[in-house]
Amino acid sequence: MPAHRPKVVVTRRLPEPVETRMRELFEVELNETDRRMTREELAAALGRAEVLVPTLTDRIDAALLGQAGPQLRLIAIYGAGFDHIDVQTALRRNIIVTNTPGVLAEDTADMAMAMILAVPRRLREGANLMQSGEWEGWSPCGLTGSRIGGKRLGILGMGRIGQAVARRARGFGLQIHYHNRRQLRPEIEAELEATYWESLDQMLARIDILSINCPHTPATFHLLNARRLKLMKPTAYVINTSRGEVIDENALTRMLRAGELAGAGLDVFEKEPAVNPRLLGLPNVMLLPHMSSATVEGRIEMGEKVIINIKTFADGHRPPDQVLPSML
Ligand code: DGY
Numbered sequence: 001m002p003a004h005r006p007k008v009v010v011t012r013r014l015p016e017p018v019e020t021r022m023r024e025l026f027e028v029e030l031n032e033t034d035r036r037m038t039r040e041e042l043a044a045a046l047g048r049a050e051v052l053v054p055t056l057t058d059r060i061d062a063a064l065l066g067q068a069g070p071q072l073r074l075i076a077i078y079g080a081g082f083d084h085i086d087v088q089t090a091l092r093r094n095i096i097v098t099n100t101p102g103v104l105a106e107d108t109a110d111m112a113m114a115m116i117l118a119v120p121r122r123l124r125e126g127a128n129l130m131q132s133g134e135w136e137g138w139s140p141c142g143l144t145g146s147r148i149g150g151k152r153l154g155i156l157g158m159g160r161i162g163q164a165v166a167r168r169a170r171g172f173g174l175q176i177h178y179h180n181r182r183q184l185r186p187e188i189e190a191e192l193e194a195t196y197w198e199s200l201d202q203m204l205a206r207i208d209i210l211s212i213n214c215p216h217t218p219a220t221f222h223l224l225n226a227r228r229l230k231l232m233k234p235t236a237y238v239i240n241t242s243r244g245e246v247i248d249e250n251a252l253t254r255m256l257r258a259g260e261l262a263g264a265g266l267d268v269f270e271k272e273p274a275v276n277p278r279l280l281g282l283p284n285v286m287l288l289p290h291m292s293s294a295t296v297e298g299r300i301e302m303g304e305k306v307i308i309n310i311k312t313f314a315d316g317h318r319p320p321d322q323v324l325p326s327m328l
Pocket of ligand 1: 081242291
């Protein structure tokens with residue numbers, strides 16, 4: 001008997017090799033326009049798919065899940081984050097949710113490191129000056145930034161990405177400090193020469209650069225609120241490649257404008273794709289369009305993970321990257 005080819009609906013355009021493989025394996029409906037689905041279109045997709053493949057631009061809440069048909073069994077997210085899906089409600093409705101962890105870690109850490117270097121060293125301002133054609137030549141005090149080597153880097157969230165940032169940062173002479181739900185095993189701490197801070201507040205007061213690498217969960221929403229941001233030195237920098245919701249973006253913006261923080265590198269925003277307009281044009285801020293994991297290789301590997309999750313599930317086994325209640 002031929003194997004069951006599940007009806008898979010993909011909400012956005014995926015890399016060509018991924019779409020080709022999906023066509024071979026599944027009865028797949030692709031979104032060739034790459035236009036974001038409206039809420040109504042998402043509801044209709046949930047009504048006909050056995051497997052939905054959403055991305056982080058699709059918000060699937062309890063009300064939308066209420067419109068899912070009984071045939072919907074799996075939501076195979078193309079992405080590592082799952083904060084855009086009401087996983088609790090999905091699980092209650094016996095819908096399994098999977099994601100694509102691991103394959104984004106190194107690429108994301110590269111971009112966090114790039115901003116850890118770029119913001120204190122004023123790379124954006126230097127590049128803009130050259131592009132403007134107004135550079136008048138070298139001068140002793142021109143575009144002086146803050147030295148990287150010897151500074152204290154605080155990493156908030158020491159999972160795969162946080163550890164990958166730490167490995168890179170050590171190569172640049174940064175001292176590694178971290179706050180995490182759990183302390184790392186002693187051998188990993190020793191390898192990274194990392195100092196654990198049980199108290200986030202205490203760590204924030206002592207570091208020079210903060211790299212945010214924790215997921216957005218109810219517990220981390222606005223973890224960096226105005227009170228905590230005020231604990232940081234006015235010479236400190238904030239780098240966020242995780243989720244905008246972890247920082248109170250308005251409070252951060254106010255402090256950057258008031259000179260109460262030295263600068264920020266932000267790849268993610270609270271209300272993407274909207275960005276607080278008062279962040280635009282600030283010289284000490286580098287804004288990127290949520291592109292930390294955007295490599296061709298990474299995007300293909302994400303697709304391969306989605307395919308393995310669907311295939312394993314369709315073959316009657318537990319998909320490898322299932323989002324479990326303990327992760328919420
Ligand atoms: C994810 O997969 O959650 C990332 O944020 C994409 O860059």
